[in-house]
Amino acid sequence: xxSDQTLRSVLKAAxxxxxxxxxxxxxxxxxxxxxxxxxxxxxxxxASRPAARxxxxxxxxxxxxxxxxxxxxxxxSEHVASxxxxxxxxxxxxxDWSNAYVADAQIVAADDVSTVLVNLEKRAGSPAGSEISxxxxxxGDGILYLxxxxxxxxxxxxxxxxxxxxxxxxxxNASSFTARLxxxxxxxxxxxxxxxxxxxxxxxxxxxxxxxxxxxLSVLAWVGExxxxxxxxxxxxxxxxxxxxxxxxxxxxxxxxxxxLAVSPDGHHLILDTVDLDTVDPASDTNEAIIVDAETFxxxxxLRLPQAGSELLVGQAEWSDEGxxxxxxxxxxxxxxxxxxxxKDLVAVxxxxxxxxxxxxxxxxxxxxxxxxxxxxxxxxxxxDASGGFWTSxxxxxxxNFESEQCTTAPMGTAAGQVSRVFSRSGSASPVNPVTSTSDxxxxxxxxxxxxxxxxxxxxxxxxQHSFSVLSLTNVSDRPCAVPAIAGVRAVDDDGTPLxxxxxxxxxxxxxxxxxxxxxxxxxxxxxxxxxQESCGKTAPVLSSTLxxxxxxxxxxxxxFPGTLNVACGLQFSEATRLSD
Amino acid sequence: MTDEEILDLYERSxxxxxxxxxxxxxxxxxxxxxxxxxxxxxxxxHCREHPGEVVGVGWLVIACRNxxxxxxxxxxxxLRREMAASTMESSAGSTNGASxxxxxxxxxxxxxxxxxxxxxxxxxxxxxxxxxxxxKSVHATESLLVRGRNxxxxxxxxxxxx
Numbered sequence: 001x002x003s004d005q006t007l008r009s010v011l012k013a014a015x016x017x018x019x020x021x022x023x024x025x026x027x028x029x030x031x032x033x034x035x036x037x038x039x040x041x042x043x044x045x046x047a048s049r050p051a052a053r054x055x056x057x058x059x060x061x062x063x064x065x066x067x068x069x070x071x072x073x074x075x076x077s078e079h080v081a082s083x084x085x086x087x088x089x090x091x092x093x094x095x096d097w098s099n100a101y102v103a104d105a106q107i108v109a110a111d112d113v114s115t116v117l118v119n120l121e122k123r124a125g126s127p128a129g130s131e132i133s134x135x136x137x138x139x140g141d142g143i144l145y146l147x148x149x150x151x152x153x154x155x156x157x158x159x160x161x162x163x164x165x166x167x168x169x170x171x172x173n174a175s176s177f178t179a180r181l182x183x184x185x186x187x188x189x190x191x192x193x194x195x196x197x198x199x200x201x202x203x204x205x206x207x208x209x210x211x212x213x214x215x216x217l218s219v220l221a222w223v224g225e226x227x228x229x230x231x232x233x234x235x236x237x238x239x240x241x242x243x244x245x246x247x248x249x250x251x252x253x254x255x256x257x258x259x260x261l262a263v264s265p266d267g268h269h270l271i272l273d274t275v276d277l278d279t280v281d282p283a284s285d286t287n288e289a290i291i292v293d294a295e296t297f298x299x300x301x302x303l304r305l306p307q308a309g310s311e312l313l314v315g316q317a318e319w320s321d322e323g324x325x326x327x328x329x330x331x332x333x334x335x336x337x338x339x340x341x342x343x344k345d346l347v348a349v350x351x352x353x354x355x356x357x358x359x360x361x362x363x364x365x366x367x368x369x370x371x372x373x374x375x376x377x378x379x380x381x382x383x384x385d386a387s388g389g390f391w392t393s394x395x396x397x398x399x400x401n402f403e404s405e406q407c408t409t410a411p412m413g414t415a416a417g418q419v420s421r422v423f424s425r426s427g428s429a430s431p432v433n434p435v436t437s438t439s440d441x442x443x444x445x446x447x448x449x450x451x452x453x454x455x456x457x458x459x460x461x462x463x464x465q466h467s468f469s470v471l472s473l474t475n476v477s478d479r480p481c482a483v484p485a486i487a488g489v490r491a492v493d494d495d496g497t498p499l500x501x502x503x504x505x506x507x508x509x510x511x512x513x514x515x516x517x518x519x520x521x522x523x524x525x526x527x528x529x530x531x532x533q534e535s536c537g538k539t540a541p542v543l544s545s546t547l548x549x550x551x552x553x554x555x556x557x558x559x560x561f562p563g564t565l566n567v568a569c570g571l572q573f574s575e576a577t578r579l580s581d
Numbered sequence: 582m583t584d585e586e587i588l589d590l591y592e593r594s595x596x597x598x599x600x601x602x603x604x605x606x607x608x609x610x611x612x613x614x615x616x617x618x619x620x621x622x623x624x625x626x627h628c629r630e631h632p633g634e635v636v637g638v639g640w641l642v643i644a645c646r647n648x649x650x651x652x653x654x655x656x657x658x659x660l661r662r663e664m665a666a667s668t669m670e671s672s673a674g675s676t677n678g679a680s681x682x683x684x685x686x687x688x689x690x691x692x693x694x695x696x697x698x699x700x701x702x703x704x705x706x707x708x709x710x711x712x713x714x715x716x717k718s719v720h721a722t723e724s725l726l727v728r729g730r731n732x733x734x735x736x737x738x739x740x741x742x743x
Contacts, residue, residue: 007698008703008705010683011604011687011698011699011702012702013683014600014603014684014687015601015603015684016599016600016603016610016684017596017599017600018596018614019610022614023595026591026614026618026621027591027592029621030591033622033625034588034625
């Protein structure tokens with residue numbers, strides 16, 4: 001297919017018309033209901049029961065699907081365990097990057113915030129098509145991260161390493177990766193006709209192919225000498241094998257239909273989300289999370305959920321020395337559950353409801369050292385989009401306390417002084433991503449209420465698929481002012497009617513200012529980006545030349561652009577930055 | 582709505598509702614007919630409870646989708662098995678010519694992928710809405726959509742070239 005629009009057209013044209021027999025039968029049924037007062041007896045024939053082998057196929061495919069949508073296993077460098085637990089330090093499994101771009105996020109490497117401050121690149125893509133999480137992991141003194149494919153639309157992205165000295169390409173076709181503390185890097189590649197797992201001993205090491213399959217392969221985590229790999233169906237569907245691969249391509253099957261939820265801190269146990277393949281009777285079907293020995297794969301216990309009917313959200317679990325947490329779905333509500341050992345099992349003892357804005361679950365949960373608080377990022381479900389609905393941008397931080405049973409949210413911090421301890425589990429008592437920053441500057445910036453700003457548009461380029469504009473705010477006060485932040489941007493028409501609400505983000509790279517204040521007469525920039533309507537399948541542009549900008553101090557003012565913005569696909573505005581003159 | 586108006590709406594809407602249901606059910610006839618039946622029974626109930634309200638085809642299509650999602654949420658494992666397994670059966674209803682390949686492809690998809698595609702591209706829901714309806718993360722829904730698109734690519738390309 002060439003575009004989402006094509007897919008949309010084809011799908012809308014698909015579908016079966018009713019048979020005449022059903023049309024007449026349904027008509028009689030309807031007439032009967034209208035003339036009577038019961039609506040009980042079904043008339044449609046139930047599907048015949050398929051053979052057991054069919055169940056197996058279906059269940060396997062379903063299990064793989066469930067697994068492929070975001071297996072995340074985060075291991076900290078603090079959890080170096082005795083053999084066999086060489087322990088993975090991070091693994092992200094993402095099987096596809098089509099139309100994706102890396103959202104705005106800064107990742108602070110490891111435990112030392114001064115070592116590397118990386119502004120993950122923002123790649124041009126379809127803003128309406130997809131957003132994906134920052135996929136990165138600390139590696140040495142830098143960060144390994146998956147960059148979106150270029151050009152957008154390719155399946156495989158690229159694995160890159162970045163540190164304070166620069167950036168280097170590690171693999172130009174990576175869809176998942178996991179790095180081990182001794183430096184080994186495993187990459188899952190999705191090729192045109194097959195997929196493969198390659199392993200490098202070091203950053204610059206030659207890739208060694210460990211596994212090739214006609215089905216999709218995603219690397220999940222290192223456990224001792226074993227590399228856990230998810231084999232999943234392609235277009236037609238195949239069993240969902242969770243594999244353990246070792247050097248030389250020796251493969252063992254951990255489970256024929258299971259996904260990895262978490263690895264124990266000592267690397268001796270795995271939690272798997274399984275599907276009972278041999279159950280033919282749907283009523284007795286059970287999906288459950290089991291605990292298995294990482295060497296023998298024998299079941300040693302189960303993960304018991306908070307109550308009957310609750311489900312685990314795959315990939316959103318954390319097993320650390322302090323305990324285990326996982327996002328669960330209970331009574332239509334998502335909660336973060338804390339599990340504690342009960343004999344050989346793990347039993348949910350507490351479950352904290354997540355805020356409404358975080359209905360998609362806690363991703364990358366991290367337990368603090370006390371085991372009382374868990375933090376992780378999530379997509380913000382309450383962010384308004386141009387159509388008046390909601391979409392999930394930008395990301396927010398969520399911290400839940402199991403004692404108070406309360407959760408708080410905070411923005412993903414990128415401003416100076418803010419720290420996103422995304423992948424660190426150090427013993428520091430520093431809260432994850434403190435919302436406010438402090439300044440030790442001898443010249444204390446004026447409060448926001450004492451500051452005045454004048455707005456202008458410093459640049460405009462609307463010729464291509466995307467428009468890139470720069471909104472500049474100049475400090476017209478007679479003193480330094482704290483860096484302004486934009487609370488909201490709204491595109492309006494000539495009559496002031498709202499056309500689109502801006503969201504935090506940018507299609508252009510934006511560097512952090514790195515300062516706490518803006519001197520008098522100095523300026524700070526904000527990048528404003530839009531995309532033509534074709535990218536989001538809209539048939540007509542939505543044009544605006546005026547933005548209503550609201551600062552975090554409450555000031556609101558219109559800004560007229562020298563050109564016309566097409567906000568049909570939404571509108572993004574960046575964090576404060578400063579572009580070269 | 583009067584009984585006559587309901588029956589008139591039935592005649593006008595059945596094709597659209599049936600096609601919507603068949604997309605959700607991957608072309609499986611039995612599941613489609615059950616879903617269509619539930620939809621019209623819901624219509625009767627609604628009209629009895631709201632006698633002065635007039636509804637149209639759009640209401641029925643949304644009711645059909647909601648019923649499908651209710652079934653999915655209520656017993657997603659059972660539904661997943663039944664519907665996916667029932668795709669092994671042949672579809673007997675008349676098909677919209679060129680869309681047969683697409684429907685076959687839809688039928689071959691796991692129910693989650695199929696649902697995500699239909700909700701996103703046919704019903705034009707936002708990704709977060711699709712995720713919420715399916716009880717999945719946006720991350721997971723993105724993946725579902727990508728896999729669904731890839732699975733359909735061959736069919737669409739074939740249709741485009743023809």
